[in-house]
């Protein structure tokens with residue numbers, strides 16, 4: 001069970017390696033804060049966001065764009081949290 | 083440890099601009115081609131490029147490849163090879179048009195032609211006045227480029243291995259390259275990609291510095307792998323820095339901020355650029371501003387508890403100006419400096435941006451090394467292109483937008499040369515050398531079993547801080563010498579890194595430890611080459627290189643008009659001459675570089 005979670009989080013963390021330094025920094029901060037109690041529901045939402053192109057994801061994180069999806073919007077807020 | 087073998091005509095490591103362009107060439111020619119990449123192709127660092135790609139199309143005003151050539155030679159401070167530069171600029175138009183045919187959505191003029199904009203250092207009529215030469219797709223040029231080329235590759239059946247980390251070059255006793263060893267991140271399985279042609283397109287290694295505009299993925303893997311396989315690294319002392327990266331983060335603050343009236347200040351609040359450049363002040367050229375910033379920090383006038391940054395102040399500007407004219411800066415300052423730049427200044431430092439040196443190649447994309455009394459002999463089966471390679475077109479300093487061009491021209495050229503060699507039957511699947519493969523297995527085994535070793539994160543940080551302090555944008559004799567000793571000590575620690583997590587599936591700790599093995603090779607090559615080169619040239623600027631008539635700007639052509647070659651074994655240096663003779667036109671003669 002725990003190994004499964006580790007593998008899933010490992011994969012998610014790797015998918016957080018992006019082409020834009022801005023996003024790398026946002027995710028480094030995010031994982032340092034959230035890794036220990038990151039739940040399955042959050043995993044699903046983050047997985048969805050990580051499918052976005054880098055520029056689109058950065059536009060959301062830097063408030064240049066917004067999303068109608070409430071779960072994604074909440075996750076973006078957590079990513080922005082400094 | 084077990085491994086399996088897969089056979090291909092060609093294996094390409096890297097799916098950024100250079101790798102994707104090379105792959106198109108091979109797959110279109112019907113070669114069975116594998117592309118390995120650590121991340122999904124369109125998440126390669128090429129995505130970050132916004133400025134555009136240079137080509138003398140002359141769509142908006144008169145332009146000529148010869149003028150582009152002149153600018154590139156001058157930009158390189160005459161360290162660029164003039165044959166390779168002529169090759170690049172003459173092939174620029176064709177490569178850009180090809181990209182258009184792959185579906186690249188370039189910005190257009192009303193008449194339907196590609197729109198072009200001016201970019202620093204690109205001039206008409208041999209340096210006379212700025213010319214519009216950069217072709218862009220809004221502010222997503224790199225991204226659009228990767229998409230167009232990825233789609234093309236899918237069409238021509240290139241086989242992608244996404245989330246695979248290449249570990250080492252497979253080179254036999256005779257020096258021929260027979261492929262790479264790689265790890266599937268999803269399973270931890272190790273596979274030998276046995277190929278008749280191996281192309282490296284792994285991008286730059288900007289993460290050797292503490293402050294870097296490069297994404298985390300830029301760990302110089304190809305350069306490190308080449309060095310471990312006995313290939314020398316060329317001109318690694320040359321790194322382009324950008325004056326204003328956010329301190330502690332590296333995120334780039336565009337020059338436009340100073341253009342709009344932003345002012346640099348030291349700890350005393352002084353507008354120090356008035357002392358260094360009384361006329362241009364904060365708008366002086368990149369190198370002048372960077373050097374002034376470092377001088378302020380070195381002389382104790384830096385800000386913060388460690389006095390290690392200066393401030394970029396826009397608080398005197400109208401908030402509407404900042405928010406309207408400099409979109410993004412407000413958010414970047416909040417996110418990465420934790421300051422509201424409307425009310426407080428932004429902490430900034432000169433930040434590493436681009437790697438000019440790399441794996442030595444000729445303009446055909448073949449990796450070339452000294453052999454006997456010849457300095458540039460092709461390594462059979464081995465090619466490289468893009469930021470990991472040194473063709474050398476950027477010499478001591480790259481011009482903006484010439485890098486995306488380099489990816490297209492030399493990615494294509496490497497692919498084309500490989501196709502030719504494969505078609506003429508000159509290459510076969512030679513038997514795999516067990517010893518070379520064992521080296522990879524031993525490296526991974528060592529990491530898995532290391533006890534009481536060094537922490538990867540701390541060791542990397544020590545390397546990055548040392549490089550920033552001792553081999554940054556402005557270099558000092560004693561600091562360089564001291565830095566070499568420090569980096570060698572850190573190298574010994576890298577050989578003993580330890581990971582706690584031994585799991586196989588997406589073990590990011592292991593991936594990062596293996597990346598550090600590559601970064602340290604780049605760091606050693608950089609600081610050792612920089613320590614030895616006692617002149618200033620392009621981006622390599624030393625405090626002790628005097629600006630006198632015999633050595634203008636500190637550039638010493640009599641002794642240093644030559645390429646450095648650093649060998650990992652013995653940590654030694656060799657040199658080779660610069661190719662001053664172009665392919666068809668006259669040499670662009672040496673003169674003092676001034677803008």
Ligand SMILES: Cc1cc2nc3c(=O)[nH]c(=O)nc-3n(C[C@H](O)[C@H](O)[C@H](O)COP(=O)(O)OP(=O)(O)OC[C@H]3O[C@@H](n4cnc5c(N)ncnc54)[C@H](O)[C@@H]3O)c2cc1C
Nearest residue numbers: 096097098099100120128133134248285468469483485486
């Ligand atoms: C912020 C920024 C803006 C820029 N803007 C411009 C611009 O406007 N114009 C311009 O000309 N240049 C620009 N540059 C420079 C230019 O973007 C880069 O030099 C260029 O994109 C490098 O492309 P590449 O194909 O060599 O490597 P990358 O795009 O970095 O790709 C490297 C590839 O190698 C893969 N890889 C690496 N190691 C391994 C391994 N061990 N195993 C498997 N795969 C591996 C990666 O997954 C990736 O696919 C900019 C650079 C930065 C940082």
